Amino acid sequence: MTAPVTSRLSPTAGLLNAMARLYIRRAVPFIAIQEKARDEALNVNHRLRTARDFADTEAAGYIDRTFLNRGTQ
Numbered sequence: 001m002t003a004p005v006t007s008r009l010s011p012t013a014g015l016l017n018a019m020a021r022l023y024i025r026r027a028v029p030f031i032a033i034q035e036k037a038r039d040e041a042l043n044v045n046h047r048l049r050t051a052r053d054f055a056d057t058e059a060a061g062y063i064d065r066t067f068l069n070r071g072t073q
Contacts, residue, residue, distance in 0.1 A: 009017075057063055 054063075
């Protein structure tokens, strides 16, 4: 017969688990800060890309703004 497996963990495993829990608890605020910074960078990138696309389209003459000048004449 084989001996039953004990459910008691070694002290090293307990220390490793405690360190992992501590890291996760302390990392949560930093992860939120990093996600916010990433979202802001993506928004800036999107705004710059949109502005560049609009400028290219306007320079190519695809945007007709004559209707805007009708009210001022």
